[in-house]
Amino acid sequence: MRSPKDFFAPLALGAPAPVREIPVTPSRMIHFFDPGNEKMAAKVPDIAKKVDVLLGNLEDAVRADRKEAARAGLVAIAKANDFGKTQLWTRVNSLDSPWVLDDLVTLVTEIGDKLDVIMVPKVEGAQDIHYVDRLLAQLEARAGLTKPLLVHAILETASGVANVEEIAGASPRMQGISLGPADLAASRRMKTTRVGGGHPGYLVRTDPTGEDLTEGRTTYQQDLWHYTVARMVDACAMHGILPYYGPFGDIRDVVACEDQFRNAFLLGCVGAWSLHPVQIDIAKKVFSPAPSDVAWARKVIAEMGDGTGAVMIDGKMQDDASVKQCRVVAELADALAADDPELAAAYDAATKEALG
Numbered sequence: 001m002r003s004p005k006d007f008f009a010p011l012a013l014g015a016p017a018p019v020r021e022i023p024v025t026p027s028r029m030i031h032f033f034d035p036g037n038e039k040m041a042a043k044v045p046d047i048a049k050k051v052d053v054l055l056g057n058l059e060d061a062v063r064a065d066r067k068e069a070a071r072a073g074l075v076a077i078a079k080a081n082d083f084g085k086t087q088l089w090t091r092v093n094s095l096d097s098p099w100v101l102d103d104l105v106t107l108v109t110e111i112g113d114k115l116d117v118i119m120v121p122k123v124e125g126a127q128d129i130h131y132v133d134r135l136l137a138q139l140e141a142r143a144g145l146t147k148p149l150l151v152h153a154i155l156e157t158a159s160g161v162a163n164v165e166e167i168a169g170a171s172p173r174m175q176g177i178s179l180g181p182a183d184l185a186a187s188r189r190m191k192t193t194r195v196g197g198g199h200p201g202y203l204v205r206t207d208p209t210g211e212d213l214t215e216g217r218t219t220y221q222q223d224l225w226h227y228t229v230a231r232m233v234d235a236c237a238m239h240g241i242l243p244y245y246g247p248f249g250d251i252r253d254v255v256a257c258e259d260q261f262r263n264a265f266l267l268g269c270v271g272a273w274s275l276h277p278v279q280i281d282i283a284k285k286v287f288s289p290a291p292s293d294v295a296w297a298r299k300v301i302a303e304m305g306d307g308t309g310a311v312m313i314d315g316k317m318q319d320d321a322s323v324k325q326c327r328v329v330a331e332l333a334d335a336l337a338a339d340d341p342e343l344a345a346a347y348d349a350a351t352k353e354a355l356g
């Protein structure tokens with residue numbers, strides 16, 4: 001076990017000092033693209049203006065014979081563009097693949113100064129993060145980087161879920177964790193064949209009302225991912241890092257995508273993956289608090305004074321715990337509004353109306 005005293009010491013001579021706080025910048029959507037796909041790559045400069053995070057994907061969804069092209073494409077895109085406030089992330093190949101070592105060596109030494117976060121798939125436990133942590137320090141030292149790269153783990157194996165707390169706290173580089181429902185379903189031997197989302201067979205049914213067991217019994221579809229998302233959120237909150245829902249594979253079903261994203265948002269996630277341009281606005285809408293919620297949160301904060309005691313506002317009891325929730329919403333709204341005048345205006349207009 002590493003001594004807590006050494007946790008913030010660089011893991012290689014000449015590597016930058018680890019961060020002590022994870023930067024909390026907007027990351028409502030992590031937009032995936034294949035840097036080796038010319039059509040997608042051509043859209044990247046425009047898409048970068050609309051998204052919080054742009055992620056060059058090198059892992060699954062990139063064919064084995066296109067891995068080198070994807071890696072080279074990402075290097076070229078990063079060198080040719082300045083994405084301003086939009087973060088640039090990558091998802092490298094899994095640690096048991098023949099490509100990951102070259103992914104890390106090439107990306108850190110060639111474009112380490114342009115990358116913010118490295119997403120590591122199929123993380124099984126803290127040992128995987130420790131491996132990446134040390135290797136990144138060696139490569140950062142070689143590349144002369146002054147800012148440490150952060151690490152994001154995908155929760156997509158049964159062992160990863162069992163070890164999620166130790167993964168979240170494995171390194172000061174840990175930025176966040178995303179749910180990977182497709183690989184997780186396979187690892188758990190679930191009997192689904194989808195990339196995220198619900199399943200009509202996963203349901204509860206009301207009790208029978210008479211002799212006929214088939215009559216008048218309403219069914220309610222349940223959320224297959226509730227347990228895992230909630231567990232991931234707790235592990236992340238405990239370690240001061242950020243939780244994300246991952247992919248929603250039914251690109252055409254924008255309605256269910258919005259529902260899945262909103263469930264994650266309400267449970268504490270800060271963002272989700274967008275796999276197709278159509279999912280960008282869905283994530284933006286869902287992971288930006290609604291103006292009416294922001295107005296209510298600001299009203300409660302204003303009326304609660306120092307935040308102690310209990311008061312009635314519009315017939316509802318408010319106390320320390322509700323004002324704390326309101327601060328979460330209001331602080332997120334302020335952070336997002338700082339870079340988005342349209343959102344700022346919507347929040348201010350709703351607040352003006354609520355406060356009278």
Ligand SMILES: CC(C)(COP(=O)(O)OP(=O)(O)OC[C@H]1O[C@@H](n2cnc3c(N)ncnc32)[C@H](O)[C@@H]1OP(=O)(O)O)[C@@H](O)C(=O)NCCC(=O)NCCSC(=O)C[C@H](O)C(=O)O
Pocket residue numbers: 031032033034039040041043044047057060061154156179180181182183184195196246247251274275276277
């Ligand atoms: C899902 C797609 C394969 C769909 O692509 P396509 O059939 O080309 O869709 P469209 O014809 O509607 O596309 C219209 C144009 O938009 C471009 N496009 C499409 N997607 C993107 C994108 N993500 N970024 C930028 N541009 C995009 C198309 O090229 C079309 O361009 P044009 O012809 O010039 O008009 C495709 O969207 C796609 O491959 N998306 C990314 C998929 C991906 O990254 N998958 C991996 C993440 S999910 C995962 O790994 C599972 C997870 O790990 C788990 O275990 O749960």
Ligand SMILES: [Mg+2]
Pocket residue numbers: 060121156180182183
């Ligand atoms: Mg996966």
